[in-house]
Amino acid sequence: MVTQDEVRDEIRLAVPATPEFLRLARVTASGLASRLQFSYDEVEDLRLAIDELCFALIGSRGRSGTVDINYAVHSDALEVVGVGNFDDDQTDPMLASFSEQILTALVDDYAVYRDERGRPAFRLVKRRQPTTDGS
């Protein structure tokens, strides 16, 4: 589990729960991944995964409310937790079966759940793969 590593930095972002603001969630994630020396391939995977999980919370048209996103920077991994604060919160967050398949290929660990306060949430972990030339 990544959470056993020391968290070196933590960044929090709260954005309106609409598709146009997911851009900020992606940019923040790729900015942090870049600091961790993730490869371009890994950054692209991370961006797709963030999209997939955020859309699982807000749906393609967005919701009324915010998504609070917490980025925890570990020594060789980025952990992202998103929590929805929605005005109207009826449906459980869920992933389509293809989303599961996709996320399995994109990230090292992920989950969609309700947090301890019953809010819809997701979590993902993306590790940097060791490179052969040591960079």
Add this chain to the structure above:
Amino acid sequence: MTLDASQRDELRRKFVEFAETRSPRTRDELIEAHLGLAEYLARRFSNRGEPLDDLTQVASVGLLKAVDRFDPTRGVEFSTYATHTIVGELKRHFRDKGWAVRAPRRMQELYLRLGRTVSTLSQELGRSPTIPELAADAQVSEEEVLEALEAGQAYRFASLDAPSPGEDDGDTISSQLGAEDAGMIDAEHRVVLSPLLAQLPKREQVILHLRFFEGLTQSGIAERLGISQMHVSRLLARSLAQLRSAAEGS
């Protein structure tokens, strides 16, 4: 776009023929005959901060839809019908993309330049480059690279050579991919995503399969299919968006 009476009659005849046969060749001819209309309408939207090339692509998608949906028995001129559809597509383009697409032209250009940098560096290094490496090579800051990648996300529209959803573009695909690749997606995995997957153009189905079932990286797919990694990236992002909205609707 002006046509003389005989050309108009000829096109009318082709629409009737297409309505009956759905022949891909007739469809291509009809699309080609009206590309000028798509270009004309794209130009009318070109002073809004979007590159004309992108708008022409969007307009072409609208034209494809118009050709596919046009009913010649309704007594409406195709050009009238198509103008409506194409303008609708262009408007949706601006509406959906919001401020994300009004990325400065400079970022769009950097994005395109980075596409080449990614290919060159991947080959030189024998692995996917990091963002700092891309920035150093392109002589821009890391922030600019990240911003450009994000700007590129908006630049992911169907090109004219992409088939309409659900259509099999057998010839095109077989010229790009080995028979193994084209046949691969008919394997059992297809069932998992079916029928959502079947709605995507075949090339996107193949890319999804390679990425998510075969576990190839984006750069690996780019190499295998002989297209740029950024194109793979755009197509993946677009396919996933389509699958998401299709899953929601189902």
